[in-house]
Amino acid sequence: MAMSALIKSLEDIMRKDAGLNGDAQYIEQITWLLFLKAFDAKEMEWEFRPDYHAVIPEGFRWRDWAADKEGITGDELIAFVDKLFSKLKKLDASDGDMRKYVVRNVFEDINNYMKSGVYLRQLINRINEKVDFIDATQKHTFNDLYEGMLKDLQSAGRAGEFYTPRPVTNFIVEKVDPKLGETVLDPACGTGGFLTSTIAHLGSVTNTEELEKLQTTINGWEKKPLPYLLAMTNLILHDIEVPRIRHQNSLGRPLSDYAAKDRVDVIVANPPFGGAEDATIKQNFPNDVQTSETADLFMALIMHLLKDHGRAGVVLPDGFMFGDGVKATLKEKLLKEYGLHTVIRLPQVFKPYASVNTNLIFFQKGVTSRGVWFYRLDYPEGVKSFTKTKPMEDKHFNPVREWWQDKRPVTVDGFDKARFYTVEELRDLNYDFDKCCPFPRVEEEILEPNELISKYEKERAELNTEIDRILAEITAKLEGNI
Numbered sequence: 001m002a003m004s005a006l007i008k009s010l011e012d013i014m015r016k017d018a019g020l021n022g023d024a025q026y027i028e029q030i031t032w033l034l035f036l037k038a039f040d041a042k043e044m045e046w047e048f049r050p051d052y053h054a055v056i057p058e059g060f061r062w063r064d065w066a067a068d069k070e071g072i073t074g075d076e077l078i079a080f081v082d083k084l085f086s087k088l089k090k091l092d093a094s095d096g097d098m099r100k101y102v103v104r105n106v107f108e109d110i111n112n113y114m115k116s117g118v119y120l121r122q123l124i125n126r127i128n129e130k131v132d133f134i135d136a137t138q139k140h141t142f143n144d145l146y147e148g149m150l151k152d153l154q155s156a157g158r159a160g161e162f163y164t165p166r167p168v169t170n171f172i173v174e175k176v177d178p179k180l181g182e183t184v185l186d187p188a189c190g191t192g193g194f195l196t197s198t199i200a201h202l203g204s205v206t207n208t209e210e211l212e213k214l215q216t217t218i219n220g221w222e223k224k225p226l227p228y229l230l231a232m233t234n235l236i237l238h239d240i241e242v243p244r245i246r247h248q249n250s251l252g253r254p255l256s257d258y259a260a261k262d263r264v265d266v267i268v269a270n271p272p273f274g275g276a277e278d279a280t281i282k283q284n285f286p287n288d289v290q291t292s293e294t295a296d297l298f299m300a301l302i303m304h305l306l307k308d309h310g311r312a313g314v315v316l317p318d319g320f321m322f323g324d325g326v327k328a329t330l331k332e333k334l335l336k337e338y339g340l341h342t343v344i345r346l347p348q349v350f351k352p353y354a355s356v357n358t359n360l361i362f363f364q365k366g367v368t369s370r371g372v373w374f375y376r377l378d379y380p381e382g383v384k385s386f387t388k389t390k391p392m393e394d395k396h397f398n399p400v401r402e403w404w405q406d407k408r409p410v411t412v413d414g415f416d417k418a419r420f421y422t423v424e425e426l427r428d429l430n431y432d433f434d435k436c437c438p439f440p441r442v443e444e445e446i447l448e449p450n451e452l453i454s455k456y457e458k459e460r461a462e463l464n465t466e467i468d469r470i471l472a473e474i475t476a477k478l479e480g481n482i
Contacts, residue, residue, distance in 0.1 A: 006130050007145070013123045019115035028226050032110050033127055034145070035233045036062045039103065041133035042236055055099045056091075060084055069125045077117035085112060098242040105247055106232050109225035133237065163190065164270040164315065165349055167394045169197040172268050172313035172360060175342075175404070178202065181213045182265035185305065187250040188298060189220030192231035192243075194268040199238045219264070220245040251277060251297050254284040255304050263307040270315035271298030273356075291326040295319075299330050303338055306365040318357045322434030331431040335423050339367025342407075344400055345376045345437055348385060349392045357439070371422040373407050374437040375400060378417070415440050 010030060014020050020029065039055070040062035046052045058064065065071060065080060072080055088107040093100035114120045131145070173194065178184050180202050186194045195218050205211045218240060222228040228247045235243035273295035281297070282290045289300040295316060302312055320327055334340040344360040363369075377400055379385070386392045403410070403418060410418035416437045421429075429435050 006126075009126055010123060013119055013126065014114070017114045017116045017119045019113045021113070024226070025113045028110065028229075029113055029123075030127075030145075031226065031229055031233065032107070032112070033066075033124065034131070035106060035229060035236075037066070037127060037131065038133045038233055038237050042241070044134060046241075053095070053097065055097065055103060057087070060087055066124045067128060069121075069128065071121070072117075073121040074117040077120055078112075078115065081112050081120070085110075102232060102236075102242055106229050108247070110229055164193050165392050166193060166197070167392050167397055168270070168315065168346075168349060168360070169193040169268070170200075170394055171397045171400070172315070172362075173197040173201045175362060176266055176268055176311050176313040178266040178268075178311075180205070180210060181217060183217045183219065184266045184268065185219045185221075185264040186269045187221045187267070187301060187305070188269050188271045189222050189231050189245060190227045190270070192220060192234040192245070194270070195220050195231070196234055196238050198266075198268065199235075199240070215240060215242065216244070218244060221248055221250045222246070223249045249281075250301060251281050251284065251294070255286065255301065258304065263305055263310065265307055265310050267302050267306060267310070267312040267314070269298070269302060269312075271295050271302070273317045273319070288329050289326050293319075293326070296326050296330060303330070303333065303365070306338075308366040310365045311363075312365075313360060313362050316359050316361055318359065318434060320433075321359060322432050324430065324432075328431045331426075331433065334361075334363055335369040335372070335426065337365070337368070339364040340369045340372050342373045342375070342404075343433065343436070345374065345439070347377065347379050347439070359433075369423055371420055372426065372433075372436075373418065373420050374416075374433075375403055375407075375410075375418040376416075376437040376439060378412075378439075413440070 011026060014026050014029060020026060036056075043055060043061065044063075054061075065084075071077075085107060088103055091100050091104040093104060112120075114123070178198055178201065184195070184198050186192075189195060198218060199214070202214065205214050218235070220231055220235075220243075222231055222245060225247070228245065231245050232243050235245065271294065273293075275294035276292040277294055277297060278292075282292065285291075285297060285300055289296065291297060299314065299316070299320070302314060306312060320330075331340075340361065340363040342360075342362040346358045346360065348355055348357055350356060350358065377397070380396055383390070407420070408418065409416070409420065419437055421436055426433070426436075
């Protein structure tokens with residue numbers, strides 16, 4: 001069954017249940033089930049180790065109550081799930097097994113919304129039928145399944161804010177180029193897309209020492225319970241046994257509290273933008289960067305958390321590019337102290353979740369910038385926008401990859417597509433980066449009222465004529481068939 005067909009079949013079952021209200025709950029319902037199924041698959045792998053002890057108690061593992069399609073159903077199943085949630089939220093981790101902390105934390109803020117045990121059994125059976133996390137070829141199915149859910153469940157509240165297109169995460173990780181053993185952090189990790197791209201970039205580990213480095217150097221922070229659950233599931237399926245994902249508000253700690261041991265080698269992130277923080281959060285930041293804008297506070301945090309010579313690749317909206325005030329302060333710091341070297345200007349790659357232009361910025365702490373290369377990535381030829389059926393793909397970054405190998409100025413139709421701006425030029429622009437390789441703006445024709453009315457009447461007459469012609473053709477064909 002194709003992924004879209006599987007998602008539709010799951011949606012069809014959940015729509016029948018009176019307890020589910022809206023697409024965001026659909027996603028949460030599917031995700032906690034997938035987490036338990038995936039975790040049970042990992043436990044089956046760990047059981048071959050001589051020192052292994054069960055994480056989820058017998059009777060509560062997926063295989064014990066969900067694997068048999070003729071298993072418990074109806075009111076008995078709902079009652080069992082209530083007991084299951086209570087058990088997992090209070091899982092005894094006094095033996096120090098961090099995997100128990102993982103399960104307990106995952107279920108802390110997650111709910112079962114379904115009221116019908118019959119429909120819940122149908123949902124479980126469909127998942128069992130089509131998703132097999134023990135099969136090595138299906139271990140990464142979760143990525144495709146979740147992305148498919150987001151594309152199909154368009155009214156899922158603000159679910160799209162947790163999602164960064166995979167070509168974007170792959171490209172940023174590729175250019176920041178983390179190495180095995182370097183500490184990597186995404187302080188707004190959502191579902192873990194940047195972290196899984198990092199794991200893929202690092203490649204296969206070949207011995208116990210390398211595996212230990214991989215397990216202990218991939219870090220993420222996420223505030224909201226649903227994306228936290230998704231990120232934990234994602235990393236477990238990518239062979240991170242105890243994901244180092246903190247369920248916390250990344251902006252909730254004063255910057256002055258961070259010591260040298262808290263700083264990292266690499267940060268890759270798409271911080272939330274468009275949000276506003278309250279006064280108590282702003283007080284966690286120095287006076288010169290105190291603001292209500294979430295994205296700006298995240299930028300200040302990211303800059304602070306990097307080690308000396310640490311590297312970062314960050315997604316930021318156009319508002320950061322032309323903004324003054326705190327935004328200008330941050331951009332000045334990026335040039336003076338953080339070696340800002342490249343900005344890739346993107347079209348609207350976040351459609352259908354958000355219609356906003358974004359930018360990828362790359363910098364290195366402790367380096368003074370000589371200037372910044374700007375590159376404008378246009379839509380591919382013949383493409384006017386990315387959609388859920390025709391999303392951005394990895395290949396669409398190939399023009400940037402080719403240019404990056406030998407950065408050089410590029411002009412198209414009289415507009416700068418790529419250009420190097422010195423620090424002095426950027427300062428003279430008052431740090432208005434939006435003026436650097438912008439997308440050409442289509443001039444809107446402004447007519448006088450009489451001209452506008454005349455144009456409208458002409459276009460309406462032409463349209464009516466075309467409609468009459470089509471109707472005449474249809475009528476003639478119908479009459480000819482009588």
